[in-house]
Amino acid sequence: MARTTRRSRCPIATSLDIFGDRWSLLIVRDLMFKGRASFGEFIAAGEDIATNILADRLVRLEDAGIIRRGSHPVDGRKTVYGLTPKGLDLAPVMVELTLWAARHERIDTAAAELNAMKKRRAKYLSDTRKTARRA
Amino acid sequence: MARTTRRSRCPIATSLDIFGDRWSLLIVRDLMFKGRASFGEFIAAGEDIATNILADRLVRLEDAGIIRRGSHPVDGRKTVYGLTPKGLDLAPVMVELTLWAARHERIDTAAAELNAMKKRRAKYLSDTRKTARRA
Numbered sequence: 001m002a003r004t005t006r007r008s009r010c011p012i013a014t015s016l017d018i019f020g021d022r023w024s025l026l027i028v029r030d031l032m033f034k035g036r037a038s039f040g041e042f043i044a045a046g047e048d049i050a051t052n053i054l055a056d057r058l059v060r061l062e063d064a065g066i067i068r069r070g071s072h073p074v075d076g077r078k079t080v081y082g083l084t085p086k087g088l089d090l091a092p093v094m095v096e097l098t099l100w101a102a103r104h105e106r107i108d109t110a111a112a113e114l115n116a117m118k119k120r121r122a123k124y125l126s127d128t129r130k131t132a133r134r135a
Numbered sequence: 136m137a138r139t140t141r142r143s144r145c146p147i148a149t150s151l152d153i154f155g156d157r158w159s160l161l162i163v164r165d166l167m168f169k170g171r172a173s174f175g176e177f178i179a180a181g182e183d184i185a186t187n188i189l190a191d192r193l194v195r196l197e198d199a200g201i202i203r204r205g206s207h208p209v210d211g212r213k214t215v216y217g218l219t220p221k222g223l224d225l226a227p228v229m230v231e232l233t234l235w236a237a238r239h240e241r242i243d244t245a246a247a248e249l250n251a252m253k254k255r256r257a258k259y260l261s262d263t264r265k266t267a268r269r270a
Contacts, residue, residue, distance in 0.1 A: 011233040011236035011244050012160065012229060012236070013182060015236045016161065016232075017157070022151040025147065025151055086239050092231040093228065093231040093235060096230075097151075100224055100227070100228060101149045104200075107144050109146050
């Protein structure tokens with residue numbers, strides 16, 4: 001984890017040192033909820049991330065043990081990424097970010113999905129772990 | 136909210152457009168958990184934020200309706216900040232960031248406090264709302 005400097009051992013500052021920028025959490029989102037797993041899929045996700053920034057964030061997330069690189073199961077020459085157990089453990093953070101935005105901003109998430117997050121949180125989290133791109 | 140450009144109506148991207156940088160969430164942390172409320176207190180928090188960055192983030196957070204500026208109750212010439220209801224609603228995000236760091240990184244949070252977050256989550260959240268610096 002040499003690339004990440006820790007300035008404090010406050011847990012929130014520590015978390016933000018690791019993934020405290022917009023792009024890192026959008027990569028985690030793509031792997032966790034969107035079924036995206038390759039460099040090309042992240043680029044095509046429509047968030048206008050520059051290729052050099054994406055490459056940098058993928059290295060940082062891998063260094064931090066949140067994602068892992070592997071080979072595509074069918075086309076072994078193709079690189080795909082997946083969430084490690086540490087990355088999968090970010091699911092509750094993502095759920096709370098979603099619920100906060102749903103409460104305070106105009107967003108596109110379906111009411112049924114928001115309801116599942118709120119009322120059947122444990123099941124929603126366990127389903128997310130199953131459907132996420134895993135390392 | 137003219138200063139914040141929304142590139143997507145994905146709830147996670149929306150949240151990150153608003154406070155998706157390290158400094159914004161550290162200001163929210165200071166108001167929510169540390170009893171810090173003034174420009175000088177944020178600067179003295181030991182995270183090495185530059186004064187121009189802090190000033191910029193305070194304006195953005197105010198524009199986004201997460202914090203509000205007010206006068207110090209005793210010394211009316213002094214400006215203090217507080218969390219709005221929208222800002223207080225970030226408490227579950229902060230709790231999940233803390234629990235994630237506690238599980239995967241070395242941090243300084245006391246075991247008793249982590250336990251309260253995990254086992255008595257609803258009470259912890261309601262206590263946090265009471266002790267946070269409010270607008």
